[in-house]
Amino acid sequence: MALKIKMLILDYDLSSVINDVDFYEAFCSALREVGRNCLNFDEFSVLLESDLLREYVSRYISEDAFWRRFRQLYVSRHSYPRRGLRELLIQVKRFGVKVAVLSGRETHPEYIWWDLRRHGLDELVDDVVTMHDLNTLFLREEFLFDKSPIIEYVKKKHGVIGDFVCIGDYVSDYYSCVKSGGLFIGIGSEVRIGVLKKAGTQLTATDFYEVLMRLQELGFLA
Numbered sequence: 001m002a003l004k005i006k007m008l009i010l011d012y013d014l015s016s017v018i019n020d021v022d023f024y025e026a027f028c029s030a031l032r033e034v035g036r037n038c039l040n041f042d043e044f045s046v047l048l049e050s051d052l053l054r055e056y057v058s059r060y061i062s063e064d065a066f067w068r069r070f071r072q073l074y075v076s077r078h079s080y081p082r083r084g085l086r087e088l089l090i091q092v093k094r095f096g097v098k099v100a101v102l103s104g105r106e107t108h109p110e111y112i113w114w115d116l117r118r119h120g121l122d123e124l125v126d127d128v129v130t131m132h133d134l135n136t137l138f139l140r141e142e143f144l145f146d147k148s149p150i151i152e153y154v155k156k157k158h159g160v161i162g163d164f165v166c167i168g169d170y171v172s173d174y175y176s177c178v179k180s181g182g183l184f185i186g187i188g189s190e191v192r193i194g195v196l197k198k199a200g201t202q203l204t205a206t207d208f209y210e211v212l213m214r215l216q217e218l219g220f221l222a
Helices: 020-033 041-049 053-058 063-073 085-093 110-118 132-136 148-157 171-179 190-199 208-217
Strands: 007-011 098-103 127-130 164-168 183-187 203-205
Touching: 007 148, 020 041, 020 063, 041 053, 053 063, 085 098, 085 208, 098 110, 098 148, 110 127, 127 132, 127 148, 132 148, 148 171, 164 171, 171 183, 171 190, 183 190, 183 208, 190 203, 203 208
Parallel strands: 007 098, 007 164, 098 127, 164 183, 183 203
Antiparallel strands: none
């Protein structure tokens, strides 16, 4: 078996782990800071899955300012790994593939390292980079939640020149990956996958067991 990819880039929140409660807490905190009451969790979940939270926010306040504050408040408290994550990481690490976890949060990467240690996954990950690192590395995003600068940074840091695969649940994850020259696999619920397909995503999976299947179908694990 010869694995052909050099790096696997995993989006963290709502992709590698299920942590919609953490998302909800940060979302509500950001709303309260601007004097707005929060939605109940069920209403929030429908908008989140359908990628309509940004439209909801833009009715009341500056969208960019809100989401930048939101991502500063987003920390790990209630996460659990998506099905098959450990098995995927074990499989790719056997072949020396670098694994980088990226997050749209603007909180310190140590929050995610802490979460990975809690789940016993930290030794299967080579690096964690968040939007917090944009400032310390003097990088700039071209659009909100543009991860392409930190994708380029982490590739260069680990000497990755060849092919790489990104896995994420959000449209900006797809745009960031393609912009950086990677192959993208969308992950999430059927509703979420429908949103990603509308944006142009061709490869999708509902969990990491399916991701392994996609990689095998593409010849990366053959």
